[in-house]
Amino acid sequence: MVHWTAEEKQLIASVWGKVSVEQCGAEALARLLIVYPWTQRFFSSFGNLSSPTAIISNPKVRAHGKKVLTSFGEAIKNLDNLKGTYCKLSELHCDKLHVDPENFRLLGDILVIVLAAHFTKDFTPACQATWQKLVGVVAHALAHKYH
Amino acid sequence: MVLSAGDKANVKAAFSKIGGQAEEYGADALERMFTTYPQTKTYFPHFDLGKGSAQVKGHGKKVAAALVEAANNIDDIAGALSKLSDLHAQKLRVDPVNFKLLGQCFLVVVATRNPSLLTPEVHASLDKFLCAVGTVLTAKYR
Numbered sequence: 075m076v077h078w079t080a081e082e083k084q085l086i087a088s089v090w091g092k093v094s095v096e097q098c099g100a101e102a103l104a105r106l107l108i109v110y111p112w113t114q115r116f117f118s119s120f121g122n123l124s125s126p127t128a129i130i131s132n133p134k135v136r137a138h139g140k141k142v143l144t145s146f147g148e149a150i151k152n153l154d155n156l157k158g159t160y161c162k163l164s165e166l167h168c169d170k171l172h173v174d175p176e177n178f179r180l181l182g183d184i185l186v187i188v189l190a191a192h193f194t195k196d197f198t199p200a201c202q203a204t205w206q207k208l209v210g211v212v213a214h215a216l217a218h219k220y221h
Numbered sequence: 222m223v224l225s226a227g228d229k230a231n232v233k234a235a236f237s238k239i240g241g242q243a244e245e246y247g248a249d250a251l252e253r254m255f256t257t258y259p260q261t262k263t264y265f266p267h268f269d270l271g272k273g274s275a276q277v278k279g280h281g282k283k284v285a286a287a288l289v290e291a292a293n294n295i296d297d298i299a300g301a302l303s304k305l306s307d308l309h310a311q312k313l314r315v316d317p318v319n320f321k322l323l324g325q326c327f328l329v330v331v332a333t334r335n336p337s338l339l340t341p342e343v344h345a346s347l348d349k350f351l352c353a354v355g356t357v358l359t360a361k362y363r
Contacts, residue, residue: 104341105341105344108341108342108344108345109341109344109345109348126340126341126342126345129341130341183325186325186329187325187328187329187332187339187344188332190328190329190332190333190336191332191333191336191339192336193333194332194333194334194336195333195334197329197332197333199252199253199256199257200256202253202256202257202326202329203253203256203257206257206258206325
């Protein structure tokens with residue numbers, strides 16, 4: 075089980091409290107598809123992903139980004155039981171969606187950059203460290219049921 | 222992975238905007254790397270890694286200068302960083318995985334200090350550029 079210090083929990087809560095899940099989620103997913111274009115392989119049903127502009131304004135991308143980050147919010151409420159929280163989603167990503175867990179790490183890194191741009195100097199090194207740890211454990215939990 | 226003309230233009234423009242602050246960006250990136258990925262400190266047992274360390278600042282300046290040099294010679298990064306590539310292969314032997322970690326921290330620094338600079342397109346180009354630099358620095362490892 076992952077151990078979180080009081081400071082880490084504080085840093086997570088204070089950032090999350092100021093995040094627009096809809097906006098951040100949309101931006102993070104759009105950037106994933108733009109910066110790592112091979113990730114588009116999972117989204118052939120999403121329509122026009124032909125350019126950064128198309129991706130950013132694509133309503134399916136925005137909706138899915140919101141969905142993904144909303145799920146992240148669940149993780150934050152259950153920091154002491156991430157594997158349990160993500161058990162079903164892990165099975166889904168393995169058995170139905172066939173997503174390489176490396177993609178969770180890529181999205182995590184992108185999310186950190188999106189948060190950094192949003193919070194600028196308030197995104198201190200300690201804050202970054204905590205959030206990189208969080209996205210890392212979320213990625214790990216999502217990969218946990220893979221077989 | 223090849224840098225397109227668009228990527229090169231984005232990277233050159235980005236470093237032009239960063240300008241003289243590159244040294245600070247370098248130091249900030251290192252500090253974040255040591256905090257976020259403590260295993261990277263193992264390469265600096267001889268450094269004072271405390272906050273505000275002059276050694277970290279000095280090293281950040283070197284790292285930034287290398288990135289600027291690569292950006293200024295973006296058509297031949299391997300040529301521009303050839304000596305650094307030799308150094309990393311023969312002497313420093315930093316495990317290749319760590320260049321990605323520093324790259325991530327550099328992008329975070331750009332995001333925190335100049336968020337408007339880091340459009341999705343520039344983000345993609347810078348990420349590619351940093352990967353290319355890492356590839357060059359580890360190219361002669363074996």
